[in-house]
Amino acid sequence: MEENAYIASIAAGIFFLVAGVRLLRLHRRTGERPELLLGLYFAFSGLYYLGYNIPNLFQIDTWPYQLDLLVEWTFVLGVFPYLFFIRSVFRPDDAWGGWIVGACSVFLLAGTVLTTDGGSVDYSFGNPWFIVQWLGYTAPSFWLGWEALLYRQNATKRARIGLCPPIVANRYLLIALFGGFQVLACLGDLSFANDINGDQAISLFTDAILGGTEIASVAVLWLAFFPPLFYTNWITRRAVILPTPMDG
Amino acid sequence: MATTLFDIAAEKLEESSEMDQLEARGTLRLAVKEAGLDVQNLTIPQLQAVFEKLMPKELEARGVSDAAATCKAVMKDIASAASAADLSASNSPDEIFKRLGGS
Numbered sequence: 133m134e135e136n137a138y139i140a141s142i143a144a145g146i147f148f149l150v151a152g153v154r155l156l157r158l159h160r161r162t163g164e165r166p167e168l169l170l171g172l173y174f175a176f177s178g179l180y181y182l183g184y185n186i187p188n189l190f191q192i193d194t195w196p197y198q199l200d201l202l203v204e205w206t207f208v209l210g211v212f213p214y215l216f217f218i219r220s221v222f223r224p225d226d227a228w229g230g231w232i233v234g235a236c237s238v239f240l241l242a243g244t245v246l247t248t249d250g251g252s253v254d255y256s257f258g259n260p261w262f263i264v265q266w267l268g269y270t271a272p273s274f275w276l277g278w279e280a281l282l283y284r285q286n287a288t289k290r291a292r293i294g295l296c297p298p299i300v301a302n303r304y305l306l307i308a309l310f311g312g313f314q315v316l317a318c319l320g321d322l323s324f325a326n327d328i329n330g331d332q333a334i335s336l337f338t339d340a341i342l343g344g345t346e347i348a349s350v351a352v353l354w355l356a357f358f359p360p361l362f363y364t365n366w367i368t369r370r371a372v373i374l375p376t377p378m379d380g
Numbered sequence: 381m382a383t384t385l386f387d388i389a390a391e392k393l394e395e396s397s398e399m400d401q402l403e404a405r406g407t408l409r410l411a412v413k414e415a416g417l418d419v420q421n422l423t424i425p426q427l428q429a430v431f432e433k434l435m436p437k438e439l440e441a442r443g444v445s446d447a448a449a450t451c452k453a454v455m456k457d458i459a460s461a462a463s464a465a466d467l468s469a470s471n472s473p474d475e476i477f478k479r480l481g482g483s
Contacts, residue, residue, distance in 0.1 A: 166476045221473050289416025293433040296474050303477045374433045
C-alpha cells in the first residue's frame with residue numbers, strides 16, 4: 133500500500149472509532165438496539181483499521197502471527213453486529229433477511245478460520261477460502277447500500293407530505309453511499325489478493341481507489357452522524373413540501 | 381385476516397364517497413404508494429397526512445364531489461374508529477435514522 137493510502141486508512145480508523153463511541157453512548161441513553169449494533173460495528177472497524185496499519189506506520193517488518201490473527205478477528209467480529217443492524221432495521225419481518233445474515237455469518241466464520249489456518253493469513257486467489265471470507269464481509273455493505281437506497285426513495289416521498297424530516301431522507305442516501313464506498317473498498321481487496329500472486333500492475337490504482345473510498349466514507353458518515361448546522365439547513369431549505377389542498 | 385388501518389380507511393372512504401369498494405381501495409392504495417408508505421404498516425398520523433395532502437387531488441381526479449369534505453369526514457371517522465389498530469412507529473427506520481444523526 134502506498135503511504136497516502138495508509139494515512140487515509142488511519143484517519144478512517146480514528147473516525148470510525150469516534151463514530152462507534154458516539155453511537156454506543158447514544159445506546160446508553162436510549163437503550164435501543166440499532167445504535168448498539170452499529171456502534172459495535174464502527175468501534176470494531178476503527179480498531180481493525182488502526183491495528184492493520186500499525187506495522188506500516190511504525191515501519192515494523194516482522195509482525196507476529198498472533199497479532200495478525202487478533203486484528204483479523206477484530207474486523208470479523210465487527211461484521212456480525214453490522215449484519216444484525218441491517219436485518220433489524222430494514223428487514224425485521226422478512227425470513228430471507230435472516231437467511232442472508234446466516235449465509236454471511238457462515239461465510240465469514242468458515243472463510244476466516246480457514247484463511248488464517250496454518251500459521252499465516254493468506255489473502256490470495258490461491259486460497260479459495262479468502263473468496264468465501266470476502267463474500268461474507270462484502271455482501272453486508274452491498275445489502276446496506278441497496279436497502280438504504282430503496283428507503284431513500286420512499287423517504288423522499290414521505291418528506292414531501294411532511295411525514296419524514298428531509299435530513300432523515302438525506303441520511304438514507306448518505307448511508308447508501310457509505311455502503312457503496314465500502315463495496316468499492318472491498319473490491320480493492322481483490323486487487324491486493326491479485327498482487328500477492330505477483331501481478332503488481334493495478335496496485336497503484338487500487339491504492340488511489342482505497343484512499344478515495346476511505347476519505348469519502350468518512351465524509352458521508354460525518355454528514356450522517358455529525359451533521360453540521362449549515363448542512364441540515366441546506367437540506368431542509370431544498371426540500372419540497374406539498375401544501376395542504378384543504379387549507380387553500 | 382386482521383383488519384388494518386388501510387382496510388378501515390378504505391371502508392370509510394367507500395361510505396363517504398360515491399366510490400365502490402374496488403375504486404376506494406385502489407385510489408387509497410395509489411395515494412399511499414405516492415406517499416412512500418407501506419399499506420400494511422400505516423399509522424394514524426401517516427393516514428391523516430395522506431388524506432390531507434394527497435387524497436383531495438386523487439378524489440377530484442376521479443370526479444368525487446366535494447373531495448375536501450369527503451377527506452375531512454374520513455379522517456374524523458378514522459381517528460375515532462382505528463385507535464386499536466394503530467401501530468407504534470417508535471422503532472421504524474425513520475425514527476432510528478433520526479436518532480443516529482442526533483436529530
